[in-house]
Amino acid sequence: MPLQLNDSSSANFIQEIIENDIKSGKYNGRVHTRFPPEPNGYLHIGHAKSICLNFGLASQYNGLCNLRFDDTNPVKEEAEYIDSIKTDIKWLGFDWDDRLFYASDYFEKFYEYAVQLIMDGNAYVCDLTPDQIRQYRGTFKTPGKDSPFRSRSVDENLDLFSRMKKGEFKNEEKVLRAKIDMSSPNLNMRDPVLYRILHETHYRTGDTWCIYPTYDFAHCISDSIEGITHSICTLEFEDHRHLYDWVLDTLGIYHPQQIEFARLNLSNTVMSKRRLLDLVKQGLVTGWDDPRMPTLSGLRRRGYTPEAIRDFCDRIGVAKRNSIVDVALLEHCIRENLNKTAMRVMGVLNPLKMVIVNYPDDKEEELDAVNNPEDPAMGTRKIPFSKVIYIEKDDFLEDPPKKFFRLALGREVRLRYAYYVRCVDVIKDDTTGDILEIHCTYDPETRGGSSPDGRKVKGTIHWVSAAHAFDAEVRLYDHLFKEKGSDSDGKSDEMALNKDSLITLHSCKLEPGLKEAEKGDIFQFERVGYFCVDNRVSSPGHPVFNRIVTLRDSWKKIKNRQRQ
RNA sequence: UGGGGUGUCGUCAAGUGGUAAGACACGGGUUUUUGGAGCCCGCAUUCGGAGGUUCGAGUCCUCCCACCCCAGCCA
Numbered sequence: 001m002p003l004q005l006n007d008s009s010s011a012n013f014i015q016e017i018i019e020n021d022i023k024s025g026k027y028n029g030r031v032h033t034r035f036p037p038e039p040n041g042y043l044h045i046g047h048a049k050s051i052c053l054n055f056g057l058a059s060q061y062n063g064l065c066n067l068r069f070d071d072t073n074p075v076k077e078e079a080e081y082i083d084s085i086k087t088d089i090k091w092l093g094f095d096w097d098d099r100l101f102y103a104s105d106y107f108e109k110f111y112e113y114a115v116q117l118i119m120d121g122n123a124y125v126c127d128l129t130p131d132q133i134r135q136y137r138g139t140f141k142t143p144g145k146d147s148p149f150r151s152r153s154v155d156e157n158l159d160l161f162s163r164m165k166k167g168e169f170k171n172e173e174k175v176l177r178a179k180i181d182m183s184s185p186n187l188n189m190r191d192p193v194l195y196r197i198l199h200e201t202h203y204r205t206g207d208t209w210c211i212y213p214t215y216d217f218a219h220c221i222s223d224s225i226e227g228i229t230h231s232i233c234t235l236e237f238e239d240h241r242h243l244y245d246w247v248l249d250t251l252g253i254y255h256p257q258q259i260e261f262a263r264l265n266l267s268n269t270v271m272s273k274r275r276l277l278d279l280v281k282q283g284l285v286t287g288w289d290d291p292r293m294p295t296l297s298g299l300r301r302r303g304y305t306p307e308a309i310r311d312f313c314d315r316i317g318v319a320k321r322n323s324i325v326d327v328a329l330l331e332h333c334i335r336e337n338l339n340k341t342a343m344r345v346m347g348v349l350n351p352l353k354m355v356i357v358n359y360p361d362d363k364e365e366e367l368d369a370v371n372n373p374e375d376p377a378m379g380t381r382k383i384p385f386s387k388v389i390y391i392e393k394d395d396f397l398e399d400p401p402k403k404f405f406r407l408a409l410g411r412e413v414r415l416r417y418a419y420y421v422r423c424v425d426v427i428k429d430d431t432t433g434d435i436l437e438i439h440c441t442y443d444p445e446t447r448g449g450s451s452p453d454g455r456k457v458k459g460t461i462h463w464v465s466a467a468h469a470f471d472a473e474v475r476l477y478d479h480l481f482k483e484k485g486s487d488s489d490g491k492s493d494e495m496a497l498n499k500d501s502l503i504t505l506h507s508c509k510l511e512p513g514l515k516e517a518e519k520g521d522i523f524q525f526e527r528v529g530y531f532c533v534d535n536r537v538s539s540p541g542h543p544v545f546n547r548i549v550t551l552r553d554s555w556k557k558i559k560n561r562q563r564q
Numbered sequence: 565u566g567g568g569g570u571g572u573c574g575u576c577a578a579g580u581g582g583u584a585a586g587a588c589a590c591g592g593g594u595u596u597u598u599g600g601a602g603c604c605c606g607c608a609u610u611c612g613g614a615g616g617u618u619c620g621a622g623u624c625c626u627c628c629c630a631c632c633c634c635a636g637c638c639a
Contacts, residue, residue, distance in 0.1 A: 010577095010578055010579080010585080010586090012577095012578095016580095036639095038638090038639055040638095040639085070639070072638095072639085073638065073639075075638090076638070076639085129637095130636080130637055133636095133637075134635070134636085137635055138566095138635075139566085139635060140566045140567075140634080140635065141565080141566055142566085143566090144635090171637085172637065174637095175637055177637095184567085185566050185567040185568090186566090186567055186568075186634080187566090187567080187634060187635050188567095188634075188635095190635085193636085193637050195637085196637035197637080198637080212637095214636090214637070214638085214639090215638070215639050216639095219639085233639095235568095235569070235570090235632080235633065236632095236633055236634080236639090237633095237639090238568055238569060238633070238634090239567075239568050239569090239633070239634050240634090241568090242568090260569085262570090262632095267575080315576080315577095315587060315588080316576060316577085316587095317576065317577050317578085317587095319570095319576090319577070320569070320570065321569090321570050321571070321577095321632090322569095322570070322631080322632055322633095323575080323576060323577090324575075324576085325575070325576055325588090326574090326575045326576070326588065326589070328575080328588060328589060329575080329576070329587080329588050329589085331588095332587090332588060332589090333588095335600090335601095336601095339600075339601060340601095344598075344600095346598095370597095373596095373597095373598080373600090373601075374601065374602095403599090405599065406599090414597060415597095416597065416598070417597075448597085449597045450597070457597090458599090459599080460596095460597050460598065460599090461598095462598075484575090488632080524598085524600080526598045526600080527598045527599080527600070528598090528600095529600095551598075551599095551600050551601090552599090552600065552601090553599075553600090554599050554600090555599045556599090557590095557599095558599080
């Protein structure tokens with residue numbers, strides 16, 4: 001079944017363009033897109049938007065989407081990124097089948113097209129230094145000046161260009177430039193550089209080449225070669241469209257249509273490679289796959305599912321205006337996904353010991369618990385209960401405020417799937433006053449959690465039997481930045497890092513079955529949140545849990561309101 | 565005061581001259597052995613601003629304002 005974008009909502013502007021093109025018979029009704037990453041870094045959720053868009057459009061209109069590595073700059077690109085990019089795209093749920101391409105595979109063709117441009121008098125070899133080229137280009141307000149090398153003969157250009165290829169010149173000594181218009185109001189049209197000399201080993205072509213095409217020359221031709229119909233890119237390339245069109249038109253070759261959309265910005269995080277790299281380099285995160293990172297590898301490690309990310313990409317829409325999407329929407333998507341699929345389990349993050357004084361000392365029993373109330377097919381399991389258990393510190397308050405439904409001295413609550421318990425005593429440290437443990441009595445009649453006399457309790461709390469508990473490390477993650485901002489608002493450099501973006505808890509008390517949890521397993525710790533077994537630091541018998549996202553917490557809201 | 569874009573709810577986002585979808589967030593209610601989930605209700609008399617055209621304008625016209633992108637031999 002094809003993955004559908006906006007299946008029930010209205011078409012976005014790109015879908016509209018495509019539908020019109022299909023109707024008018026442009027490209028004979030074909031739809032062929034491509035996702036063209038440069039192998040110089042890790043994919044993040046912004047790329048996911050582009051991947052979902054390109055592959056989604058292709059699937060929606062019975063077309064194809066290529067994966068093409070845009071590898072025309074040997075200085076920046078490395079083979080190690082190829083695999084991670086492929087892994088991430090597949091993980092997201094998309095497949096390029098046999099259409100894996102590399103711009104570097106077209107180097108020979110690019111060269112031939114460049115020669116054609118020269119022969120037609122549309123390109124020339126220029127000896128200006130980078131600095132001089134900049135000066136000759138002019139400014140926003142002043143037109144540029146023609147390069148003194150602009151009028152070289154075709155033969156001389158041909159000779160020089162082939163000698164550039166042979167390696168007779170040093171970096172920056174010569175470039176091949178398009179001959180367009182040095183007074184164009186669009187700076188991209190002021191005789192842009194098409195080829196530069198780079199004595200550099202390319203990760204795929206090795207030392208075969210020492211001249212490399214620029215993006216503007218390579219990208220449009222790559223699209224043309226592959227028969228792309230709709231070449232979708234981000235807004236900053238709008239100005240480049242004129243050049244895209246110029247190259248293809250003057251070469252007289254197949255001409256795809258470039259369409260630009262706004263890239264994704266997410267609140268409380270940053271997306272630019274530079275800022276992400278800063279975080280890694282400064283050791284503010286543990287790496288590109290740190291569970292707090294918006295990279296796909298980070299989100300995967302955190303426990304985000306491909307389904308949730310695809311759903312998110314569908315919901316944010318596609319448009320041309322710059323915007324910052326609230327990270328709350330992403331969190332909504334993963335909650336909605338996991339609510340239906342995650343196994344429920346009990347885990348106490350900040351343990352408080354509870355002794356059930358009227359429960360027999362050495363008695364143990366097995367209670368039935370539902371694995372997922374949203375999906376009865378997931379069945380039930382047994383959980384051990386005994387005299388001493390742990391509950392969450394937050395679930396007991398000596399001085400409970402209004403609307404606090406949990407445990408307090410004299411109050412009765414339900415222990416989930418177990419019994420009603422009433423707090424009869426609070427044991428404190430004489431010197432510090434800290435609560436050491438609480439004493440409760442239980443009502444044997446309420447086994448399973450309901451009372452034969454119809455007596456109701458307002459609160460239900462989770463617990464883990466002390467004797468059976470499995471101790472584990474749990475990592476609580478929060479947004480990288482406290483402010484709602486993102487890259488695009490220009491404030492991201494000043495945004496303060498959230499110092500509490502990672503809180504590591506040791507010896508959390510989890511129900512015993514969790515000891516066997518394996519890397520990548522996802523659970524809902526009831527009343528707390530969704531957790532995923534870390535795929536790096538966990539080992540058999542020693543799972544480490546990452547908090548993916550908390551459960552919605554209406555008590556927290558009430559509490560915060562009361563505080564105001 | 566160069567060129568290219570964009571301005572509709574707190575945040576995304578529909579709307580294509582006929583009287584402002586939807587989602588998230590937020591608020592209220594209902595239900596509940598997760599204060600989870602579910603369900604119900606509320607949430608832009610107004611579309612960056614000002615004029616104009618029209619029986620009728622978020623949609624058309626004019627002027628203005630704000631914001632984003634471009635002066636890499638990066639992509």
